[in-house]
Amino acid sequence: MASVPRLPAAHAPPRTSIPAALPFLCPSSSPRVAPPPATGPRRLVAVAAARAMPWPHVLTVAGSDSGAGAGIQADIKACAALGVYCSSVVTAVTAQNTVGVQGVHAVPEEFVGEQLRSVLSDMSVDVVKTGMLPSAGVVKVLCDSLRKFPVKALVVDPVMVSTSGDTLSGPSTLATYRDELFSMADIVTPNVKEASKLLGDVSLHTISDMRNAAESIYKLGPKHVLVKGGDMPDSPDAIDVFFDGKEFIELHGLRIRTHNTHGTGCTLASCIAAELAKGAKMLQAVQVAKKFVESALYHSKDLVIGNGPQGPFDHLFNLKSPLYKMGSRQKFNPDDLFLYAVTDSGMNKKWGRSIKDAVRAAIEGGATIVQLREKDSETREFLEAAKACVEICKSSGVPLLINDRIDIALACNADGVHVGQSDMPAWEVRELLGPGKIIGVSCKTVAQAEQAWKDGADYIGCGGVFPTTTKANNPTLGFDGLRTVCSASKLPVVAIGGINAGNADSVMELGLPNLKGVAVVSALFDRECVMTETRNLRSILMNACARS
Numbered sequence: 001m002a003s004v005p006r007l008p009a010a011h012a013p014p015r016t017s018i019p020a021a022l023p024f025l026c027p028s029s030s031p032r033v034a035p036p037p038a039t040g041p042r043r044l045v046a047v048a049a050a051r052a053m054p055w056p057h058v059l060t061v062a063g064s065d066s067g068a069g070a071g072i073q074a075d076i077k078a079c080a081a082l083g084v085y086c087s088s089v090v091t092a093v094t095a096q097n098t099v100g101v102q103g104v105h106a107v108p109e110e111f112v113g114e115q116l117r118s119v120l121s122d123m124s125v126d127v128v129k130t131g132m133l134p135s136a137g138v139v140k141v142l143c144d145s146l147r148k149f150p151v152k153a154l155v156v157d158p159v160m161v162s163t164s165g166d167t168l169s170g171p172s173t174l175a176t177y178r179d180e181l182f183s184m185a186d187i188v189t190p191n192v193k194e195a196s197k198l199l200g201d202v203s204l205h206t207i208s209d210m211r212n213a214a215e216s217i218y219k220l221g222p223k224h225v226l227v228k229g230g231d232m233p234d235s236p237d238a239i240d241v242f243f244d245g246k247e248f249i250e251l252h253g254l255r256i257r258t259h260n261t262h263g264t265g266c267t268l269a270s271c272i273a274a275e276l277a278k279g280a281k282m283l284q285a286v287q288v289a290k291k292f293v294e295s296a297l298y299h300s301k302d303l304v305i306g307n308g309p310q311g312p313f314d315h316l317f318n319l320k321s322p323l324y325k326m327g328s329r330q331k332f333n334p335d336d337l338f339l340y341a342v343t344d345s346g347m348n349k350k351w352g353r354s355i356k357d358a359v360r361a362a363i364e365g366g367a368t369i370v371q372l373r374e375k376d377s378e379t380r381e382f383l384e385a386a387k388a389c390v391e392i393c394k395s396s397g398v399p400l401l402i403n404d405r406i407d408i409a410l411a412c413n414a415d416g417v418h419v420g421q422s423d424m425p426a427w428e429v430r431e432l433l434g435p436g437k438i439i440g441v442s443c444k445t446v447a448q449a450e451q452a453w454k455d456g457a458d459y460i461g462c463g464g465v466f467p468t469t470t471k472a473n474n475p476t477l478g479f480d481g482l483r484t485v486c487s488a489s490k491l492p493v494v495a496i497g498g499i500n501a502g503n504a505d506s507v508m509e510l511g512l513p514n515l516k517g518v519a520v521v522s523a524l525f526d527r528e529c530v531m532t533e534t535r536n537l538r539s540i541l542m543n544a545c546a547r548s
């Protein structure tokens with residue numbers, strides 16, 4: 001049976017559902033010491049409740065930002081947006097706005113310790129994330145608390161200087177970071193300025209410098225390092241370097257043109273912590289976090305809050321999206337890949353129909369997604385047809401993608417594009433289209449599938465499953481090749497190449513992981529009646545899924 005649709009991690013619901021109605025919390029006189037653990041029946045009830053609905057939990061240990069763009073406030077919003085509970089230990093209170101930091105009031109070390117004890121002794125914290133740690137003493141208190149109350153993961157964002165240039169922790173703190181905290185960290189996430197400071201003011205200008213810095217910081221003890229290149233003056237896009245001790249991975253991101261970037265570092269680290277709390281692997285958590293920040297910046301680029309040079313952004317942008325209001329937060333439903341109709345101008349001409357008529361017929365027959373693959377059309381003619389197809393698809397709720405031509409996709413406002421290995425790389429496509437569009441990539445190998453995922457694609461097309469005459473010199477992978485790619489893919493897969501009414505069932509009955517459907521060209525469009533062929537193929541696919 002076709003595997004159950006898996007939501008992309010960025011949109012996945014929390015590990016457990018949040019209770020529909022939360023009990024009202026009564027304000028109480030705050031105890032000076034952590035309450036004793038529940039005992040007897042009270043403890044049993046508490047334990048049973050925790051089993052019934054554990055809620056992924058991040059504890060942020062950071063400073064308060066009165067402007068609420070960064071610090072504790074950003075951390076809580078980021079975790080909330082990703083469906084994770086966030087408790088908070090305040091290390092400092094800052095007077096801050098969009099202009100800069102006007103004042104810092106450090107919380108006494110003993111009281112930081114007391115807050116840590118209160119939360120860690122009572123609540124089941126999955127992941128601790130650190131932000132501003134204003135003194136060496138606070139870092140030591142934190143390390144002691146973590147030794148006493150171990151958690152699943154520790155995310156260290158080594159906040160030292162605010163983006164406005166104000167110092168948030170001094171040199172002695174740096175030394176304690178290096179000597180005590182890093183060896184306990186699962187990931188450390190410095191930007192280039194922080195990486196430089198941690199390494200004694202080395203200069204970092206290139207990706208190669210960032211790799212060296214990641215390796216040097218790794219040697220200080222954390223399990224992973226992410227050096228963030230968003231501030232690199234020479235880079236045309238935002239490239240971060242991830243290092244796990246073995247492999248360097250360059251993560252490309254959109255460079256969104258906006259002044260509203262205050263709190264991106266805190267948010268990224270909190271999102272990593274939130275994803276880890278939900279059970280994600282480290283690289284996956286970093287990818288989701290990057291996408292979240294990218295989307296938040298994109299949706300907030302024109303907000304105006306404050307008069308200073310660097311404004312906050314909207315962590316809860318998803319609440320405003322029409323899809324969210326309709327009850328779905330997805331721009332792309334992998335199940336749409338079920339019956340993927342790919343047009344061919346030559347075939348449609350041969351049968352005397354326009355692209356528009358062909359698309360309408362395929363949708364009437366039950367196609368669940370459409371790609372315009374018009375290799376021989378003139379640009380102007382293609383654009384006109386694409387605009388008409390956008391309207392047809394929109395009114396039927398069927399996504400429309402454009403093959404190869406990013407310009408056409410932009411001009412007709414299609415739902416996305418499909419690119420192959422010799423077309424524009426997916427990460428560059430993502431830069432051009434933004435986070436809200438669907439991107440598919442043709443992949444014949446596990447390495448290509450991995451790259452597509454890293455580049456921010458939404459799905460992959462894998463083929464040729466069978467020999468085809470529609471695409472010249474296309475290697476045939478067979479079932480074994482399809483199985484290898486599907487098993488390794490982190491993205492949903494659609495099978496393509498030589499698939500028709502006679503063999504589509506055998507593809508779906510393989511029951512491969514991540515395989516969501518089949519993409520077909522000639523089986524629909526090199527036939528007299530597109531609607532009949534589509535309807536027939538759809539019923540074959542549905543029967544195959546019901547059988548297996």
Ligand SMILES: Cc1ncc(COP(=O)(O)OP(=O)(O)O)c(N)n1
Nearest residue numbers: 403404418419420421442461496519
């Ligand atoms: C769904 C789907 N999968 C694969 C392809 C092939 O794309 P590409 O390798 O870029 O080859 P062309 O289609 O451009 O010839 C596809 N179009 N759709």
Ligand SMILES: Cc1nc(C(=O)O)sc1CCOP(=O)(O)O
Nearest residue numbers: 463464468470497498520521522
């Ligand atoms: C466009 C395309 N891409 C392929 C791949 O293997 O990536 S095979 C292919 C052609 C599919 O046409 P038909 O359904 O007529 O065989």
Ligand SMILES: [Mg+2]
Nearest residue numbers: 404419420423
């Ligand atoms: Mg192509």
